[in-house]
Amino acid sequence: xxxxxxxxxxxxxxxxxxxxxxxxxxxxxxxxxxxxxxxxxxxxxxxxxxxxxxxxxxxxxxxxxxxxxxxxxxxxxxxxxxxxxxxxxxxxxxxxxxxxxxxxxxxxxxxxxxxxxxxxxxxxxxxxxxxxxxxxxxxxxxxxxxxxx
Numbered sequence: 660x661x662x663x664x665x666x667x668x669x670x671x672x673x674x675x676x677x678x679x680x681x682x683x684x685x686x687x688x689x690x691x692x693x694x695x696x697x698x699x700x701x702x703x704x705x706x707x708x709x710x711x712x713x714x715x716x717x718x719x720x721x722x723x724x725x726x727x728x729x730x731x732x733x734x735x736x737x738x739x740x741x742x743x744x745x746x747x748x749x750x751x752x753x754x755x756x757x758x759x760x761x762x763x764x765x766x767x768x769x770x771x772x773x774x775x776x777x778x779x780x781x782x783x784x785x786x787x788x789x790x791x792x793x794x795x796x797x798x799x800x801x802x803x804x805x806x807x808x
Contacts, residue, residue, distance in 0.1 A: 768782060
């Protein structure tokens with residue numbers, strides 16, 4: 660390759676480097692999207708606590724900064740406050756913004772076994788954030804944990 664050809668290729672190499680850097684920076688920006696979230700806990704017939712001794716009640720869960728494609732886990736202790744054997748259930752409502760429920764899902768590892776009166780179950784809740792989430796900078800929702808017969 661002649662000296663002239665090398666000189667002519669230099670601007671092309673610089674341009675390609677700039678394009679590559681732009682793509683890299685753009686990719687970093689997209690993957691660093693963070694969403695702030697919080698869930699208010701409503702307990703019906705049960706107590707929900709941060710500790711197994713059931714001394715520190717849970718009124719809300721601060722999910723903090725969550726990222727697209729992430730699984731966010733929180734462990735709580737659920738106690739049957741009634742005087743009969745009961746199973747517990749999980750539901751969500753009042754999503755804000757309402758479209759957040761299209762991209763976020765709450766689940767738990769409760770196995771369905773009935774709880775005796777005052778029996779405590781350790782439960783891990785998982786907030787699954789879709790990798791395709793968009794248009795949401797913050798969210799909130801109500802978490803309802805209740806007993807059934």
